[in-house]
Amino acid sequence: MKTALNPDVESALRPLSGRAISHVFLVACGGSLSIMQGGKYFIDRHSAKLSSDLFNADEFVCRDPKRLGPDALVILCSQTGTTSETVRAAEHARGKGALTIAMTLDPVSPLAKACEFTLAYQASYTTGIAIDAADSNYAVLYMLLAGLLRITDGVDLTGPLLTSLSALQPAIYRAHQVFAGRFASFAPRFRDKSAIYALASGPAYGAAYSFSTCVLMEMQWYDSQAIHANEFFHGPFEVVDENAAFIVLVGSDETRRLSERARDFLLRFGSRDNILVLDSDELDLTAIDRRFQTYLLPLVFFDTLWKFAYRLADLRGRPMLEGRRYMKKITGY
Template identity: 60%
Template structure:
């Protein structure tokens, strides 16, 4: 079985080179923002594949040393610059156990690229400032890897539908930017004054909530935050809800939407609507995106739109998003 011609050539080359009949377990491994894409990747894999999979922080992956990691394992790693030491170490550790490795990175000559068996490139606007088509993003590449694996290991072949959906993703993002713009203008002045902003989501959206909390609000804005799973919200975190507390809630289209809806109802019951920013995927135009993949592509739409919202907050706070960082990539740690 072959993959669609529209698939990224790098993904096609890598999957063609692997001994997929030998794969018995898939590990998704990374740190920080790159780790955030592993959560929806596993969600998609769980929905369509019969193989077991796990998501790990790269350093813990090495420290924990799963006994199931062996020559029948496939380890998918990601680092935007390819210089994340923990992820490179995880790749080396995986290969020492005989596992097959794929590294996603923007830099083909990076340490991660040298440490893995196969490299898949992608583009990202967040640190370069250069606009891209979302079909070339890390989300797109890892989804192609996931559904390619499903198809080539005997599962349902949805690769044509996936790639058609990914080609329709950028127009959906552009439309979402316009749809959410008035809401962002309304909420930015209030949330810019907050010292704490929580993010809430579940399922495929959880990675986007996690990344926005730790990489944008905390790293780039110095705003205290925590990504709260929409159901874990009811097992402790909901006790902080009051009329002043700020939340960003993502309501997606995957099978876990009822969990997010329950959190939404509680937040508006005991919190204040003016401090609860809700991104609802049901309000978006997702024309051209297969309904079977809408739940999985929505997180990228949410994250891309929230990135612009973050810059609005930064301007109001007179805070530079990347340049103001005190420690990240500036000192040894």
């Protein structure tokens, strides 16, 4: 049971008290960038003082926003801490006088060394070792942002966050059970699709983005896109027919009706056999504070979908991590 913020988070928060931070840059690449969607949503909903931006690390360096300076906090994330674009982004931000905080598995990695503070987290996806989700990238990010909000806006949500994090891993295990049967019946139908879309709104968009680009495209070579649930109606929905395969994430956040509307459209014009819906209402989120269900659901969805990915991988005979052809296999690009 977590009763206090991670000590590394407390260390990183200390210099923030004496500093008038007005802007937060959330900077990373790929899957590590996807978690920032939840972070930005949290800032947008709760802070009247902070503006924020979410940037791919290399875009951030080249775009070089004029707001980047001593009143900016730059939070960077890289699983291994070796993503060269993200390390460069940290160096760039520090050069501009911004405060930099690294999130990484490895506290002695290049990213950690490039930043003033490091928050280590744990991950099971790439290591295969079971972790407590309270120690994950999402958890560490929300602890940092809740602590920041306490300083900038005088709003203290750290208590309900810590309670919620303690209840997260059991909720994830229960979610696996809830969706296991559905995954078993959808996997054979999705196996030979050429394209599978992931659709979401609000903080869950990050989970859709990560599953679409880092799992379906990267590890299983499906054509894909993470479609925002309302943008869907302004172009993408025209691809929908009886064969179109969609995964729809319906969260409990303020944007829920956007995903519901897209889900209803898909069930009307697509085939029920090809529309895989994961709805937060089906889940037992006991002891997760209502205010944090919103932010922790992307993690529940993503962790659960990982099981679906392994089912697809088995049926397709294409292993997950080892199935890549370029990433970590070739160099010089």
